[in-house]
Amino acid sequence: STQSTWGLLFEPIGITKARDIRAALKSKDLTFSKVTVSYIDFIPLGNAYVKSDPVHHKDIISALSGHKFDGIRPCKISTVIPIDLPPIKEEVKPEPVISRKKQRALLKRKMIEDLKNYFTASDGKPNLETPELCFIDFECILTGRGYAIPSELAIAKYNLRYGFNDNTYHTFIYPGIIPPQLEEIAAKVTLSFPPTGIPYKNFALANYNYEQIWDEITSILNPNDVIVAKGPQTEYYCLQWLADRVGVKNPYNLIYDYGDLISAFGLLAGNEPQPQELVEMLRMVAKFLYEDIRCDYHTDLLNEMYGNRYHCSLCDVRALGYTCNWLVNHKFPSLVTSPLVEQEPMEKTHSEEDYQENEPNKEPESQ
Secondary structure, X not given: OOEXXXXXXXXXXXXXXXXXXXXXXXXXXXOOOEEEEXXXXXXXXXXXXXXXXXXXXXXXXXXXXXXXXXXXXXXXXXXXXXXXXXXXXOXXXXXXXXXXXXXXXXXXXXXHHHHHHHOEOOOOOEOOOOOOEEEEEEEEEEEEOOEEEEEEEEEEEEEOOOEEEEEEEEEEEOOOOOOHHHHHHHHHHHHOOOOOOOOOOOOOOEEOOHXXXXXXXXXXXXXXXXXXXXXXXXXXXXXXXXXXXXOOOOOOOOOEEHHHHHHHHHHHHOOOOOHHHHHHHHHHHHHHOOHHHOOHHHHHHHHOOOHHHOOOHHHHHHHHHHHHHHHHHHXXXXXXXXXXXXXXXXXXOOOHHHOOOOOOOOOOOOO
């Protein structure tokens, strides 16, 4: 059998403590088993989970939905769909202990092998003509161990021979109310280098409709697609954050690292890059961050202070595709029967090494 956890998400609640929510539930004779307030580094995030049997959800929502726990804003209560955990299998004999470092290395090698097989035809020869890649990139307001709060998203499907198709999605995301204690960090992420240029609050272009965003994501991405990102862990946390807001299970558990994709090309060509060589190849992405492939908002910011260094999700996913083609043509030409269409790399780039430590004096204006 599987274990399931059912609960309700209360948001926003300000800095309300768990005991105050328990008192409100008890005062109305509502049935529940546990109340947990969300924190990051002892700082409340303004939401809480109430564990309760599904049969009592309707009563709780009816009684407390709209209640102003923080004395200002009405609270919204939504159901959290259970995540089924596989049963723990009893082992007949103990397995040899493998260090975490070795486990990560083995997993990385398996993912590279999987990508190599994805670009291998049934006759064992390389096939870069047919397979499709799904590039995804989030910009974030806050990140930390085990979480990431997104502010921008871009998804693009790409074929090495034919380029990007029309199935591309881009949007800004409302990150929710940032606790006052974390606003300084959020401001630094927005304005420090490398900055996003996306205000962490009062941003007119932010999409508040998480359900619509999730529908767009699921209409483009199939869990079985080969999804590639520069930072797979951050992208996973952002997808999980959105899934939690919608109240669904996140099906995108496998996101490949862009570096592993390049290694797979090398493995397929019989010339897998060494670590330092791979680092140089990954730096090539900075040479394809053209100004004219940015979203309209980040294009408008080009006239602002340090505007050409603001990170843009749409620009990042497009640059990944352009870099792929250039690397195949120049580093692994044996993988294709004829050169892929490629873009000319820029001579001057704004890589992270170029970023200055001083910050702009003002936040980008909301559009």
